[in-house]
Amino acid sequence: MRILLLVFLIILILLSIVNAQSVSGYGSKTRTGRNHFYRGRSTNFMRNVYQGPTTPLGYVTTAGILVLFLMALHHLWLNRLPIPSNEDFVKNSSIVVEGQNDCNPFLSGLWSSRYYQYDRFHGPFQLSLSFDSEKSKVTGNGIDDIGQFVIKGSYATNTNRLALIKTYPRQNHGHDVMIQVLWNSTKAQFEGKWFIKTKYASDEGRFELQHEEH
Missing domain, CATH: 2.40.128.120 (Quinohemoprotein amine dehydrogenase alpha subunit, domain 2)
Known part of the structure; x- marks a missing residue:
């Protein structure tokens, strides 16, 4: 069961990465001014580092990852609870x-x-x-x-x-x-x-x- 959950989590992460790459874009590189140039680079960098879900598949993938993350936290919490002898x-x-x-x-x-x-x-x-x-x-x-x-x-x-x-x-x-x-x-x-x-x-x-x- 653990192995299946792990495989499912990996698949969801890969789908999320593919989806993020497919919708990520590039900002304007026009050097109209020094401040505008660095502002454009900063915006472009943030877009490439993280792209939130914009499609139904992206939302489902993100929700699935969140559910599995909460399940993992719950499992770790149970393991830390001592059982009385x-x-x-x-x-x-x-x-x-x-x-x-x-x-x-x-x-x-x-x-x-x-x-x-x-x-x-x-x-x-x-x-x-x-x-x-x-x-x-x-x-x-x-x-x-x-x-x-x-x-x-x-x-x-x-x-x-x-x-x-x-x-x-x-x-x-x-x-x-x-x-x-x-x-x-x-x-x-x-x-x-x-x-x-x-x-x-x-x-x-x-x-x-x-x-x-x-």
């Missing part, structure tokens, strides 16, 4: 969640999850989770539209927070997906975000996890 997340109780109570939502068994990416939800997908109350650890496995995955993570009963690492052994180029969710008893589900952040790519989105009662 799973350990810090599960212990953080500074944010009070509406509908949270003293029930124990950490139940071993079958769960269903869905994640938000590319402007839509994917799922629900079934997975199995096993909670170790002595170590406050969780393990599991499942399958989604990417492939088979295994899960490991931790949780805290005093904050009702759950943090998972989702690993695809054969897919996703070895990337781990970090999941950080907290319990919402009103909807009887965990809600939060998933994150992917490597030196090659970064992305995030909403994540929901719900226990399947039988």
Whole structure:
């Protein structure tokens, strides 16, 4: 995806240059006076250095370059934002969640999850989770539209927070997906975000996890 955007940006820049050269003109070189001569050279120089869009193609090209530039800035801004570690997340109780109570939502068994990416939800997908109350650890496995995955993570009963690492052994180029969710008893589900952040790519989105009662 990055390569395609880069190629598209290069094409837009080249089109902009070609368009600018096709409409650029030359100023008058008549030496009617010393001041007029230098004024004419200055105007001519500015025309050759920069020529604003004057055709529909020029306006479209300029708008496309601006959009891609803003997308690049947004991507760089996301990469600079630190993601809290799973350990810090599960212990953080500074944010009070509406509908949270003293029930124990950490139940071993079958769960269903869905994640938000590319402007839509994917799922629900079934997975199995096993909670170790002595170590406050969780393990599991499942399958989604990417492939088979295994899960490991931790949780805290005093904050009702759950943090998972989702690993695809054969897919996703070895990337781990970090999941950080907290319990919402009103909807009887965990809600939060998933994150992917490597030196090659970064992305995030909403994540929901719900226990399947039988």
